[in-house]
Amino acid sequence: MSLNAIELRQLRYFVAVVRQRSFRGAAAVVHVSQPPLTRQVQQLEDALGVQLLIRGSKGVELTPAGATFYTGACNILDLMDQAVARARLAGSGHLGRLDVGVFGSAVLDAVPRIIVAFRTLYPHVEVVLHNMDREHQVQALRERRITIGFNRFFRDEADLTWETLLTEPMLVAVPSGHPLASRAELSIDDIASEPLVFYPRVERPQGFTHYLMRMFHTRNMTPNIVQDVDDVVTAVALVSSGLGLCLVVESARNLQLPGVSYVRLRREDEVQFDLSMIWRTDDHSPLLRAFLEVARG
Amino acid sequence: MSLNAIELRQLRYFVAVVRQRSFRGAAAVVHVSQPPLTRQVQQLEDALGVQLLIRGSKGVELTPAGATFYTGACNILDLMDQAVARARLAGSGHLGRLDVGVFGSAVLDAVPRIIVAFRTLYPHVEVVLHNMDREHQVQALRERRITIGFNRFFRDEADLTWETLLTEPMLVAVPSGHPLASRAELSIDDIASEPLVFYPRVERPQGFTHYLMRMFHTRNMTPNIVQDVDDVVTAVALVSSGLGLCLVVESARNLQLPGVSYVRLRREDEVQFDLSMIWRTDDHSPLLRAFLEVARG
């Protein structure tokens, strides 16, 4: 019957016979007796409609067609092993692609550290970073364009889970020549009248700037904002040029721009920000679990 | 049982299920009922130790591992089809590699024509030409380094078969300024006293030069050899420079060097040479048969 579909068993037997140049020898290798080998190779030849082996009295020899099919069969068997191995790796989270949403100052310190740690543990996972703000992260999570997001101030959502990764104190970026630059720490009062580089206040409630503004308002102060900038790097660059002071999270200390000193805010002021990560609650993929474990340290 | 080897049937079913996003839909495609699909995919997952599909109430969905394995499975099935097609092509002589031994003047006309004709009929056969003399061809045939050889004066050998392809008349290559260059044809007598570019006479009996020398000796003449050269192209180049005349086979007419005229030898002199091809008698490969058929026209 040439209607019979070719099965991997036939390839395995055929390859063994070719490698051993003998049916009997191959029988020992594949742990079967010799007759099944003969039959399976016959069926293979029938299905192909081509003779693959020349049976001699002291072994077998390949026909030209047999030689070309042999290389193909080897490739297929190799690919099979690879596919199995890769599937198992993917099943344990060691292979695949992880899309991560990041935003602003989160990328300055904690996230890179986590990514590096993860990549050394899971070298075959392709980690792709997407820069997007909080709302876009939530949307991208729902659309499965990212698997996990990093940000601050996540709201509780029905289908998402978030978890605080770490809490960062605030620093004040001060131009090096400024009188306050040499202080060991600063209070809110110290900087209230100083020129400030600030962030756009059009953000949604519970945002970063919303929180900062409330900090001033609860003390009945109004910050002296001289410039709005929508990302930390540019803000610190303006501090570097002497335009004013700027409130940043501690991660920003990694921005080593010339002429910028970082001074802590007084602990008593309790000004600190969470860095959180968020993912789909129903996502049980091994990749996410593995990544979360690394992120939690 | 994870001892079970994975078979192609399982890949075919799995791929069908993924493509249809449904077991029942896939059942129609692969012409089986739905329960076997369920079972085969279960066995596949058992063998891998990894869940590949998420069964929902309105179809199935791939896990990350399933997606990884799916691409692998598709590759394997494609490769399988290719391997089958290639084996069938090879079985009919339409695929493979043909090593051809050629020598000297044989490559100037007849062999290129045959090669070109063969390559248009069998475009997927890789034809490799090896330049080697007669004795090396015989040796290479026995060692299977070549499949067929072209040459003149093959001796009968027990394990080899040869066949005359065509018979070429001899020409005389004459410098264009020479008095004989304008003649319609020449006889042996005409050239006996002329300066001749000739070929090394150290060759084995039954060789090309041996035959040429006998041609003179039977007429009680001695050629006036002014230079020995071991290949036709160089010989004609020397004719081009006016050093002397040279006996060549008709194929050499393709050598269009400036200042060289070709004049026929008189038919009565019956000076002509066979071009033969030789192969292993026990070689029944479809490639050789196909090539012989093309060569014979």
Added chain:
DNA sequence: ACCGGATGATACGGAAGAGGCATCACATCC
């Protein structure tokens, strides 16, 4: 020239596996 030992091919009986049918458990939609 013959016999021993190797090769692959074949015949037959039993066991494992695949497929089909009927059915179940569950979710979704109208």
Added chain:
DNA sequence: GGATGTGATGCCTCTTCCGTATCATCCGGT
């Protein structure tokens, strides 16, 4: 809440695969 869709399960039949024993050949040593 029933109708209809999904995949999973149990049971039976039939195919197919495997193992033992045997055969037909060929090669090599004596």
